[in-house]
Amino acid sequence: xxxxxxxxxxxxxxxxxxxxxxxxxxxxxxxxxxxxxxxxxxxxxxxxxxxxxxxxxxxxxxxxxxxxxxxxxxxxxxxxxxxxxxxxxxxxxxxxxxxxxxxxxxxxxxxxxxxxxxxxxxxxxxxxxxxxxxxxxxxxxxxxxxxxxxxxxxxxxxxxxxxxxxxxxxxxxxxxxx
Numbered sequence: 001x002x003x004x005x006x007x008x009x010x011x012x013x014x015x016x017x018x019x020x021x022x023x024x025x026x027x028x029x030x031x032x033x034x035x036x037x038x039x040x041x042x043x044x045x046x047x048x049x050x051x052x053x054x055x056x057x058x059x060x061x062x063x064x065x066x067x068x069x070x071x072x073x074x075x076x077x078x079x080x081x082x083x084x085x086x087x088x089x090x091x092x093x094x095x096x097x098x099x100x101x102x103x104x105x106x107x108x109x110x111x112x113x114x115x116x117x118x119x120x121x122x123x124x125x126x127x128x129x130x131x132x133x134x135x136x137x138x139x140x141x142x143x144x145x146x147x148x149x150x151x152x153x154x155x156x157x158x159x160x161x162x163x164x165x166x167x168x169x170x171x172x173x174x175x176x177x178x
Contacts, residue, residue, distance in 0.1 A: 002049070004166070008104075009162065011156055012039075026091070029140045030137070039175050041128065042127070045112055072158075079091060089132065093127065093153060164176065164178065
């Protein structure tokens with residue numbers, strides 16, 4: 001059994017210096033669990049714990065897009081939070097709306113529904129998680145978020161869609177392509 005999601009890794013080198021800057025800038029403002037840059041990704045669908053034999057079915061059902069280079073223009077601009085600014089639990093890099101990513105998400109949702117996975121109710125919001133927040137100094141946090149709202153951090157022209165295993169351990173998750 002493996003903990004699985006469908007996603008696209010993002011070029012961590014392109015975001016690393018911005019990540020370092022943000023980590024330093026927010027250090028006195030929040031505490032939390034920071035994502036390692038090599039784990040930066042966009043999630044299309046989290047599947048959870050999946051039996052090994054079902055992973056083959058997933059690969060077959062996603063054969064149109066899995067492990068293929070897809071040309072698009074990913075623009076990483078500004079910062080956002082989940083669930084909201086009043087109770088931030090996750091700080092992330094925003095990914096500008098992109099019809100290619102939306103189509104990939106729809107395709108993945110449809111293909112996974114045909115295998116019995118539950119459809120996601122929430123609207124697809126492409127993002128790249130930076131930190132899972134434990135505590136935050138609210139006023140300072142809001143000022144920092146605003147500072148980055150128009151900053152273009154990174155652009156990427158090619159992505160691949162992967163089946164990714166999430167291996168949880170005390171030092172943070174490790175993600176690897178299946």
